Structures are given as C-alpha cells and as structure tokens.
Amino acid sequence: MNTERSDKKIAELKAQGPQYLRRLITHTQHFEATPEVVFPLLCPTTEFDWMDGWDCEMIYSKSLIQEYNAVFKTDYFIPGEVWVVSQFEPNRSIEFVRISETLSIKVDARILDNLDGTCTGNWIVNITALTEQGNAALRSLNPEDEPIGILIDALAHYIRNDTIKPLPDGIFNKK
Incomplete structure (x- = not known):
C-alpha cells in the first residue's frame, strides 16, 4: 500500500505545528440523589426546569428528550451553537458535541x-478553537x-430545593 501522499501531509502538518488551541476543563459534583433523579435533568x-434563562430549539429527537443522536440549537452559551448527543447510556453517561x-x-x-x-457526576469538557477568534477566546x-x-x-440546587438558582449576569445569553 502506497502511503507516500499521507506521509508527506503528516510531515507538513507536524512541521507547521498546531494552528488552533484546545483547553480541557473538568468538574466533579456530589449529588444527594440517585442517578435516576440526576441523569434525566x-x-x-428538562433543562428548562432548572437552568436560569435556558432556551433551545429541538431540531430532532424522537422522544423530545435526551437520546442518542438528538440534535438541538441554542444561543445560550455561544450564538448559533448546534448540539448533537453523540453518546448516550441512560442514567450513566451522555456526551454532547457542540459546534459554533x-x-x-x-x-x-x-x-x-x-x-x-x-x-x-464527572464532567470533562474539551474546547477546541476552529478559528483565530476561537483561539483568542481560549x-x-x-x-x-x-x-x-x-x-x-445550579443543578444541585434544583435537586435540593426544587427551585431555579439565579445565575450570574453576563456569563450566558439568558432569555
């Protein structure tokens, strides 16, 4: 098998170095509730129930809730963001890929x-810039x-108190 072209491209990319930045953020949270209570949120x-000012447009979901390959849009974090549920195991794990x-x-x-x-709950967030503007943000x-x-x-507050915790102004595009 001739890999000359791909080998050449890999050498070019290595010489060029990374063009865009990536950041990794992790968060761990203890909940006074079972996974059957936390996970559906x-x-x-269901984020309409507990996230201050949350708004989204469901593009595709058979069940209209979380499921594998569900797609929705929001301006809540970054304007024009499209989300895809790329991995889903009820009451255990969910993965969202967000593209802006x-x-x-x-x-x-x-x-x-x-x-x-x-x-x-354990969250791992990988953020990758797609443009120079994304690099600046990172x-x-x-x-x-x-x-x-x-x-x-805020989720833990909702589970404890059954009320929405107001979020700080300016960090989200709340409606």
Missing part, C-alpha cells in the same frame, strides 16, 4: 451511583471561570 428539554462558528466543544458527563442514595479563558461548575451547582 441533563437534557435540553468559532469553537467545537465536547462535553462528557458521567454519573456514578454511590449505592447509598447519592451519586457523583487564550482569555481561565478554567476556574468556565461556567460548567456554575451550571452544575
């Missing part, structure tokens, strides 16, 4: 049953300022 439709004009964001959420009526991003922790804290 990680859904574009400037960034690609993959969100992996895993819910671990602690077998005592509680669970632990250069200015401090992991401690990433809103995943703020949102997951």
Whole structure:
C-alpha cells in the first residue's frame, strides 16, 4: 500500500505545528440523589426546569428528550451553537458535541451511583478553537471561570430545593 501522499501531509502538518488551541476543563459534583433523579435533568428539554434563562430549539429527537443522536440549537452559551448527543447510556453517561462558528466543544458527563442514595457526576469538557477568534477566546479563558461548575451547582440546587438558582449576569445569553 502506497502511503507516500499521507506521509508527506503528516510531515507538513507536524512541521507547521498546531494552528488552533484546545483547553480541557473538568468538574466533579456530589449529588444527594440517585442517578435516576440526576441523569434525566441533563437534557435540553428538562433543562428548562432548572437552568436560569435556558432556551433551545429541538431540531430532532424522537422522544423530545435526551437520546442518542438528538440534535438541538441554542444561543445560550455561544450564538448559533448546534448540539448533537453523540453518546448516550441512560442514567450513566451522555456526551454532547457542540459546534459554533468559532469553537467545537465536547462535553462528557458521567454519573456514578454511590449505592447509598447519592451519586457523583464527572464532567470533562474539551474546547477546541476552529478559528483565530476561537483561539483568542481560549487564550482569555481561565478554567476556574468556565461556567460548567456554575451550571452544575445550579443543578444541585434544583435537586435540593426544587427551585431555579439565579445565575450570574453576563456569563450566558439568558432569555
């Protein structure tokens, strides 16, 4: 098999170096609830119940809730963002791939049953710039300022209190 062309392209790309930045953000949260309570809330439709100002347009979902290959759009984080559920295991894990004009964001959420009526959620967020504007956004991003922790804290508040926790102004495009 002749791999001369692909070998040449790989050598060019290595010499060029990465054009776009990537950031990794992680968050862990303990919940005083079972995975059967927490997991269904990680859904574009049920987020209306607990996320301050959440809005989305469901593009495709047979069940109209979280499911494998569901597609929806939102301007909540980044204007014009398209989301795809790329992995789904009920009450255990969900993965969203979010694409905007400037960034690609993959969100992996895993819910671990602690077998005592509680669970632990682990989020891994990979953010990759797609443009120079995306590079600039990632250069200015401090992991401690990433809103995943703020949102997951709001989720924990909703589970504890059955009320929406107001989110700080200016970090989301709330309706």
